[in-house]
Amino acid sequence: MKVVLIGVGQAGGKITQALAEHDYEMGFDAVQGALAVNTAEADLQALDIDTQLIGRDRVKGHGVGGDNELGAEIMREGSTEVIDELDGRITSRAEGVVIVAGLGGGTGSGGAPMLARELKRIYDIPIYVLGVLPGRDEGAIYQANAGRSLKTVAREANATILIDNDAWHDNEESIQAGFETINQNIAQRVGLLFASGEVVDGVGESVVDSSEVINTLRPGGIASIGYASAAAAEDSADNVNNIITATRNALLAGTSLPDAVEADTALLVVAGDPDRISRKGVERARNWVEEETGSLEVRGGDFPLDSERLAALVLLGGVERSDRIDEFLQRAREAHERASEPTPDPDDAFENEQLDDLF
Numbered sequence: 001m002k003v004v005l006i007g008v009g010q011a012g013g014k015i016t017q018a019l020a021e022h023d024y025e026m027g028f029d030a031v032q033g034a035l036a037v038n039t040a041e042a043d044l045q046a047l048d049i050d051t052q053l054i055g056r057d058r059v060k061g062h063g064v065g066g067d068n069e070l071g072a073e074i075m076r077e078g079s080t081e082v083i084d085e086l087d088g089r090i091t092s093r094a095e096g097v098v099i100v101a102g103l104g105g106g107t108g109s110g111g112a113p114m115l116a117r118e119l120k121r122i123y124d125i126p127i128y129v130l131g132v133l134p135g136r137d138e139g140a141i142y143q144a145n146a147g148r149s150l151k152t153v154a155r156e157a158n159a160t161i162l163i164d165n166d167a168w169h170d171n172e173e174s175i176q177a178g179f180e181t182i183n184q185n186i187a188q189r190v191g192l193l194f195a196s197g198e199v200v201d202g203v204g205e206s207v208v209d210s211s212e213v214i215n216t217l218r219p220g221g222i223a224s225i226g227y228a229s230a231a232a233a234e235d236s237a238d239n240v241n242n243i244i245t246a247t248r249n250a251l252l253a254g255t256s257l258p259d260a261v262e263a264d265t266a267l268l269v270v271a272g273d274p275d276r277i278s279r280k281g282v283e284r285a286r287n288w289v290e291e292e293t294g295s296l297e298v299r300g301g302d303f304p305l306d307s308e309r310l311a312a313l314v315l316l317g318g319v320e321r322s323d324r325i326d327e328f329l330q331r332a333r334e335a336h337e338r339a340s341e342p343t344p345d346p347d348d349a350f351e352n353e354q355l356d357d358l359f
């Protein structure tokens with residue numbers, strides 16, 4: 001799937017760079033262009049990809065300091081510049097635009113939903129957001145910001161792939177080292193998802209196509225991504241259980257939103273040496289995903305990779321009703337409440353007026 005990436009804010013820029021580098025190193029050629037947009041000049045200077053500073057007249061290149069309303073406003077004012085910068089990159093080959101942002105800060109949190117809205121007015125291809133939720137231990141402002149941003153982004157983007165910062169890091173690591181690990185994990189998983197449909201060698205009927213990714217994300221709302229690998233035997237007949245094990249681990253232990261299993265749609269991509277992929281294993285793993293997610297729309301396909309291991313990548317669409325999202329929204333509402341806003345009603349998730357939209 002050919003994509004153009006736009007990182008907004010510090011986390012957005014770093015993750016976009018990690019995705020672009022991974023795509024290049026793996027030779028996938030799915031990333032058609034990568035741009036980092038920020039209100040903070042120093043964050044942009046730390047990156048190797050193309051960059052664009054916005055809001056210089058408002059914040060003098062110093063960032064918005066966690067004010068996501070200001071982040072949204074600056075993006076609205078600067079969206080023409082960003083769109084001009086993107087024009088040469090979003091060619092007829094691009095199948096989607098992916099806006100990448102940490103939802104807990106200011107620039108990415110406010111800027112990502114606003115940019116999604118502006119881009120959707122102009123382009124016919126889907127505009128996705130890859131959003132990062134703050135970990136449990138991050139401060140109240142991050143939680144409150146992310147709650148409002150998530151609510152808005154879920155409305156504005158064609159779909160939002162959500163990564164929980166608590167999902168993939170080792171508790172022993174410092175926060176900074178933890179970010180590196182998470183960013184690498186995102187690059188590997190989301191990179192493989194984008195690469196679906198890009199591989200031409202060894203193409204067979206079972207190879208996954210980018211339309212499967214687009215169709216899995218089509219219902220909109222919130223999506224998550226899971227991944228796990230397993231050792232593989234040379235003979236495909238011996239890999240039935242290995243494929244099922246990798247799929248189970250991808251969904252139950254390896255997802256970007258832990259414990260969010262119930263879904264509207266799902267895509268199972270089995271990656272590995274085509275000679276090692278067991279059709280029976282793939283079919284059984286797909287049936288298992290159907291049962292586990294309760295989804296009647298489970299797609300599947302292979303991804304040929306030169307590897308002695310087999311991996312399962314699971315994309316879930318429509319996970320917004322999960323306990324994990326409820327738990328996060330509860331945290332965000334409490335943080336918002338502590339900031340002396342009106343008392344929230346915890347029962348109705350995205351319909352809740354107390355966690356007001358950003359714009």
Ligand SMILES: Nc1nc2c(ncn2[C@@H]2O[C@H](COP(=O)(O)OP(=O)(O)OP(=O)(O)O)[C@@H](O)[C@H]2O)c(=O)[nH]1
Nearest residue numbers: 009010011063064065066102104105106107108134
């Ligand atoms: N996964 C990941 N999360 C990050 C990274 N850097 C920051 N974050 C998270 O992103 C949120 C903060 O967003 P930032 O991107 O730093 O903020 P910003 O959008 O630049 O906004 P301002 O600094 O307020 O202008 C927090 O929840 C952090 O946990 C990173 O490299 N990786």
